[in-house]
Amino acid sequence: MSIRIPHLPLGFLVFLLCLKAAIAVAEQAQKPLVIFAAASLKDALEEVVALHAAAHEGPPVLISLASSGALARQIQFGAPADLIISANRAWVSLLEKEGLIKRARPAFSNQLVVASSVEPEQNIDFTRRETFKAALADGYLAVGHVGSVPAGLYAHQALTYFDLWNDLAPQILQVDHVRAALRLAQVNEARLAIVYASDLVAQTTVHKLALVPEEAHEPIIYTIGLLSHNSTQAAGIFADFLTSKPALEVFYHFGFTPLR
Structure with a gap:
């Protein structure tokens, strides 16, 4: 059927x-x-x-x-x-x-800046090696990982441009993203951090110490x-x-x- x-x-x-x-x-x-x-x-x-x-x-x-x-x-x-x-x-x-x-x-x-949780008496001159090294002293510098974090790549380019990267290498902390670098500065685990200017807008505990010259890194x-x-x-x-x-x-x- x-x-x-x-x-x-x-x-x-x-x-x-x-x-x-x-x-x-x-x-x-x-x-x-x-x-x-x-x-x-x-x-x-x-x-x-x-x-x-x-x-x-x-x-x-x-x-x-x-x-x-x-x-x-x-x-x-x-x-x-x-x-x-x-x-x-x-x-x-x-x-x-x-x-x-x-x-x-x-x-x-965006712009790249050097920041710290310690409010400076005056801004530092990023272009002067000894001034920057004196501001860091024996502390750590937090940056994004140069291989995957653009802010870290730009920081590496700028520090290399001013012949600082090799000198400071033992004191540089590379982290997973730029907000992690900012956080290390906020909790005083790093004396300085290289972050974006925009990272400082929505918080009040970290202060800008220097603007990184734009000619020192790619746009x-x-x-x-x-x-x-x-x-x-x-x-x-x-x-x-x-x-x-x-x-x-x-x-x-x-x-x-x-x-x-």
């Missing part, structure tokens, strides 16, 4: 297809956007995400913070990020070469990369929002600077 499959009306089939599409859209709308961001962006980016949520409908945004190098390696190993905001263009360029990023753009800049350019596997409109909208006037005003408020 054969079983006869009933014929479904064309209109009903169209309805089922539309329903399936609507369910897929609804599920996509609930899937959060995952943003991999340099640790130095924490305070500003949280405010920008809140600003975006107030102005746009769409999925929630989750932020994962680490050094730019660590984030890039996670993406290489298949981490499910939608966007990366790196404090160094080179990491984004590497991901582009590997076909992992389909669109990238520069966003804003600090925060770069946004949209991951190739991402096909959601929401990710593109958020990426565009990051360089909109309202978002940039927030970043500038937190100590980041315009591109030159």
Whole structure:
């Protein structure tokens, strides 16, 4: 005995297809956007995400913070990020070469500073080797790891430029991200730390001792990369929002600077 499959009306089939599409859209709308961001962006980016949520409908945004190098390696190993905001263009360029990023753009800049939890009687001159060494004395200098933390890379470039890196090597503490270097200065585990100017804006316990001359290191350019596997409109909208006037005003408020 054969079983006869009933014929479904064309209109009903169209309805089922539309329903399936609507369910897929609804599920996509609930899937959060995952943003991999340099640790130095924490305070500003949280405010920008809140600003975006107030102005746009769409999925929630989750932020994962680490050094730019660590984030890039996670993406290489298949981490499910939608966007990366790196404090160094080179990491984004590497991901582009590997076909992992389909669109990238520069966003804003920053400045490198020497900081300490001890408020100075006067600022030190970073360009004078003996002045800098006297300020450090027998203490430690905290910097990001030069191989994965952009702030550490810039610090290494600047200290090498002024012929200080080799002399100070026994006193240099390399840490996992720039906020960890800041933390060592806050708790007096390091006498000095080289961090971003923006890192000092949202706290009051660490003070700027010197501005690191920009000619001593490569330009600090925060770069946004949209991951190739991402096909959601929401990710593109958020990426565009990051360089909109309202978002940039927030970043500038937190100590980041315009591109030159």
